[in-house]
Amino acid sequence: xxxIINNPNLxxxxxxxxxxxxxxxxxxxxxxxxxxxxxxxxxxGKVGLIxxxxxxxxxxxxxxxxxxxxxxxVCGDIFTSPTPDQILKAIxxxxxxxxxxxxxxxxxxxxxxxxxxxxxxxxxxxxxxYIIVDDDVAVEDSSFTTGRRGIAGxxxxxxxxxxxxxxxKNLKDIKSMADKIVxxxxxxxxxxxxxINPMSGxxxxxxxxxxxxxxxxxxxxxxxxxxxxxxxxxITKELIDTILRDYDNIDGDFVVMVNGMGQTTEMELFIVNNxxxxxxxxxxxxxxxxxxxxxxxxxDMAGFSISLFKVDDEILSLLDEDVDVVRS
Amino acid sequence: xxxIINNPNLxxxxxxxxxxxxxxxxxxxxxxxxxxxxxxxxxxGKVGLIxxxxxxxxxxxxxxxxxxxxxxxVCGDIFTSPTPDQILKAIxxxxxxxxxxxxxxxxxxxxxxxxxxxxxxxxxxxxxxYIIVDDDVAVEDSSFTTGRRGIAGxxxxxxxxxxxxxxxKNLKDIKSMADKIVxxxxxxxxxxxxxINPMSGxxxxxxxxxxxxxxxxxxxxxxxxxxxxxxxxxITKELIDTILRDYDNIDGDFVVMVNGMGQTTEMELFIVNNxxxxxxxxxxxxxxxxxxxxxxxxxDMAGFSISLFKVDDEILSLLDEDVDVVRS
Numbered sequence: 001x002x003x004i005i006n007n008p009n010l011x012x013x014x015x016x017x018x019x020x021x022x023x024x025x026x027x028x029x030x031x032x033x034x035x036x037x038x039x040x041x042x043x044x045g046k047v048g049l050i051x052x053x054x055x056x057x058x059x060x061x062x063x064x065x066x067x068x069x070x071x072x073x074v075c076g077d078i079f080t081s082p083t084p085d086q087i088l089k090a091i092x093x094x095x096x097x098x099x100x101x102x103x104x105x106x107x108x109x110x111x112x113x114x115x116x117x118x119x120x121x122x123x124x125x126x127x128x129x130y131i132i133v134d135d136d137v138a139v140e141d142s143s144f145t146t147g148r149r150g151i152a153g154x155x156x157x158x159x160x161x162x163x164x165x166x167x168x169k170n171l172k173d174i175k176s177m178a179d180k181i182v183x184x185x186x187x188x189x190x191x192x193x194x195x196i197n198p199m200s201g202x203x204x205x206x207x208x209x210x211x212x213x214x215x216x217x218x219x220x221x222x223x224x225x226x227x228x229x230x231x232x233x234x235i236t237k238e239l240i241d242t243i244l245r246d247y248d249n250i251d252g253d254f255v256v257m258v259n260g261m262g263q264t265t266e267m268e269l270f271i272v273n274n275x276x277x278x279x280x281x282x283x284x285x286x287x288x289x290x291x292x293x294x295x296x297x298x299x300d301m302a303g304f305s306i307s308l309f310k311v312d313d314e315i316l317s318l319l320d321e322d323v324d325v326v327r328s
Numbered sequence: 329x330x331x332i333i334n335n336p337n338l339x340x341x342x343x344x345x346x347x348x349x350x351x352x353x354x355x356x357x358x359x360x361x362x363x364x365x366x367x368x369x370x371x372x373g374k375v376g377l378i379x380x381x382x383x384x385x386x387x388x389x390x391x392x393x394x395x396x397x398x399x400x401x402v403c404g405d406i407f408t409s410p411t412p413d414q415i416l417k418a419i420x421x422x423x424x425x426x427x428x429x430x431x432x433x434x435x436x437x438x439x440x441x442x443x444x445x446x447x448x449x450x451x452x453x454x455x456x457x458y459i460i461v462d463d464d465v466a467v468e469d470s471s472f473t474t475g476r477r478g479i480a481g482x483x484x485x486x487x488x489x490x491x492x493x494x495x496x497k498n499l500k501d502i503k504s505m506a507d508k509i510v511x512x513x514x515x516x517x518x519x520x521x522x523x524i525n526p527m528s529g530x531x532x533x534x535x536x537x538x539x540x541x542x543x544x545x546x547x548x549x550x551x552x553x554x555x556x557x558x559x560x561x562x563i564t565k566e567l568i569d570t571i572l573r574d575y576d577n578i579d580g581d582f583v584v585m586v587n588g589m590g591q592t593t594e595m596e597l598f599i600v601n602n603x604x605x606x607x608x609x610x611x612x613x614x615x616x617x618x619x620x621x622x623x624x625x626x627x628d629m630a631g632f633s634i635s636l637f638k639v640d641d642e643i644l645s646l647l648d649e650d651v652d653v654v655r656s
Contacts, residue, residue, distance in 0.1 A: 004631075006559045233334055235332065265386065297593070327621075
């Protein structure tokens with residue numbers, strides 16, 4: 001394994017310390033806990049918004065901590081859920097008396113631990129609500145989930161709810177928006193090369209030199225099938241067709257994200273978008289915003305995902321609001 | 329070669345088309361030329377600012393086109409200088425009557441072609457001036473340069489001059505600032521894995537499974553030496569020590585960039601910054617801003633560079649000004 005690291009056991013710690021040192025006026029770490037928080041917490045009158053999960057998906061989620069998005073990101077070990085204790089610390093830190101909303105990706109460990117932390121916080125008198133994001137349309141159940149997995153579309157949830165929380169909306173309004181948008185966000189990914197877990201040195205999965213995996217998860221979990229790698233256009237068509245089939249109807253306005261899994265170059269992501277954009281236009285699907293980049297990676301996996309988000313004017317204006325977060 | 333592409337000969341074209349389609353309100357391509365331009369050109373009363381070079385360094389340079397940075401980015405083939413004709417088109421597009429300033433990385437082909445374009449533009453009555461950025465302190469001459477190479481520190485030049493141009497400074501003031509800042513920007517990089525050129529399918533260089541190259545260039549050009557890979561902290565110390573030795577004096581304020589070469593994860597970049605930040609503090613070097621991310625890549629090369637930039641209050645406030653560019 002060739003990685004730019006020191007002691008493998010200190011990777012998460014040194015990463016998060018390095019992140020705080022790059023943004024000393026914006027964020028801090030809760031002592032003895034891998035929780036990245038805004039420095040100005042609690043913010044009077046504002047619902048706290050937190051998220052988290054296993055590390056290895058940078059910039060998710062610590063990169064989205066800051067004004068207009070998350071108050072805290074709870075960071076587990078690589079591809080490992082954070083503990084209920086850690087999540088509870090984040091809840092307490094983010095609460096200003098208005099309650100805390102949690103954005104949870106649908107993985108069995110994450111859901112269990114965030115729910116447990118919610119129970120613990122409620123015993124301490126803090127209102128907590130949450131949403132489970134399950135935007136991945138590739139498979140119905142997976143190695144780590146009952147039901148669909150939560151992947152890159154989660155960042156849309158951070159953005160929309162983050163803007164609402166900033167604007168002073170209450171916990172109930174935020175929950176109601178969350179319920180509405182998760183059904184309108186659909187994603188699907190593919191991989192051509194596994195990532196290497198720098199803590200263990202292991203590859204996350206195996207593919208031959210000619211193979212790709214369609215529908216792969218952000219931890220390298222199996223998707224729909226392995227097959228010989230095709231052209232960018234053919235792959236893109238398959239992903240977007242599967243996503244579109246999952247909508248009851250495709251009238252209305254959409255925003256699109258082409259998300260890199262880590263190793264995939266911007267060059268390739270824009271080539272994907274070149275076809276995707278034309279294809280959606282052909283189908284008379286109105287795309288109002290397009291985001292291309294690394295939003296939720298799988299370390300150095302090569303591959304990409306497409307996320308589609310059906311929006312209305314209110315959601316669009318929340319997506320468009322300025323943020324001031326760690327992500328550079 | 330496993331890449332998410334279509335026809336290798338269409339890579340640059342499809343990438344740039346995909347970039348424009350993701351930012352349809354912000355940028356456009358000059359017809360039949362790989363030049364990405366702001367859509368609102370020419371901007372009355374503003375000096376035009378252009379840059380460019382070989383492709384394969386995304387987000388550089390097309391990602392920096394937009395309000396507050398570049399007016400046009402001239403994109404060559406992968407690791408290949410753009411032609412004088414292309415550059416001339418960018419100059420003419422960016423000129424509003426106030427002249428055009430060019431930011432050129434120090435590679436023999438780039439310098440020759442940008443200078444030729446300048447001569448052609450001047451024959452058409454357009455004032456053109458330029459700066460050659462040579463921030464790489466690793467080697468004095470290289471396979472593609474006489475003198476030092478221009479690498480990631482170039483982005484600081486785009487930012488500072490972009491803010492000045494936006495604020496209505498004239499060509500002479502911009503040139504004078506450019507002359508001042510290039511001497512204060514110093515960078516050095518390293519690589520642990522070559523990139524693959526998707527047009528040719530070739531690896532840019534060879535390293536054994538245990539080796540790294542210290543002082544590598546952004547096209548995989550040889551640096552100082554190959555040696556067994558060390559810890560992140562040891563590598564970081566060597567790069568920053570070499571950079572610091574190159575300054576006449578290290579009193580004053582600095583900003584820092586930890587730039588990923590493409591495949592290197594944010595996790596690793598923040599681990600680098602963790603040590604770097606402590607080390608600079610120990611040396612009483614005052615770091616006012618830290619930028620960590622992929623600013624100038626070498627496609628999917630693994631490795632990173634560090635750039636240091638000695639700043640004063642004026643420069644810092646130009647760096648801090650808001651921009652609205654393609655880079656997501």
